[in-house]
Amino acid sequence: MGKKNNINYLPLFASSPYYSKKEFQFPITAVNKTVANTSVLKNNSGITLLYVRGGQGKIIINTREYPVQRGLLMVLGTYHYYQVQPDEIPLEITKCRLSYDTFLYMAANPYYRLYELRLNVDPISCLLDGRMLIRTEQVLDELVAVTAKHKHQGGETEFFLCMKLMGIMQKTHNNDLWK
Template structure:
């Protein structure tokens, strides 16, 4: 009885269309969607900061202290477990309260990652726009716990070179976005056309 001999795989052999499509989608995801660098750090402010022009998609989490943030000319109160999402071109500064320095953790990612995140099907938003006013949420309970654990994970991965750090950081960022979409009023994400239809 003749046994089947395993066939070797030729890397130059054309792949099936389905395999090629999957491989192409995977390559695009890895090369263009996943964060290409890990940027996360903690800063402590005792005096007002100068204005900064944001260039990335940035999540800011207040770890301790009180104060205010001036973003695009608007004022927001800051206290522990305040989570803010800044987009590119947002202009901002921090004003710590007297005697209570602000400790703020920041995590940044490339904008293509953010576009993928808000377009993914799990958010279940038929239409979504991002107004010039950044989403700011004041967390407590489980949401605050998840946000702080996610930021701790990002800070850890930023200082280490683990094999799967890119994938882990993507998941941590998704946690932040999920919290914001859950905590912000749904009207915040509605387009202007939706508002005009509701008024009629």
């Protein structure tokens, strides 16, 4: 055993092994869906990032209705029961699911400073436009493609793309969107 100042003797709470776990699994899946009729009431055992690509309608979360339109990005937690209701035109939605542990892993990373994102009764939401809307859709397209390629085994690429989405959410979320 070496001395405590030796580079080979890592401190007990060193962050580098935590943020570079090679065996850590990132169970992240992303799919595009078309919702033509009212969906069944759902609850996930993890975190869901929901993005509306097109159409209009509403989403009912824990008995409260929220209007949805293109550019809406939401984070739904494990305590959010939700149901999607499109208007006459079907809703085009991208749904990204990740485990709660993965979300905590992202939120705990001090380099990303996700301290403003908290899971509340109202979903964390932002309404994107312009360059942020285009960038978000590019990231989601890549995330859906990578998820399909890895066949739900997960990997670091999905994790880093999801971190980009969380970064977009951090910069653009609006606490007053539903008031």
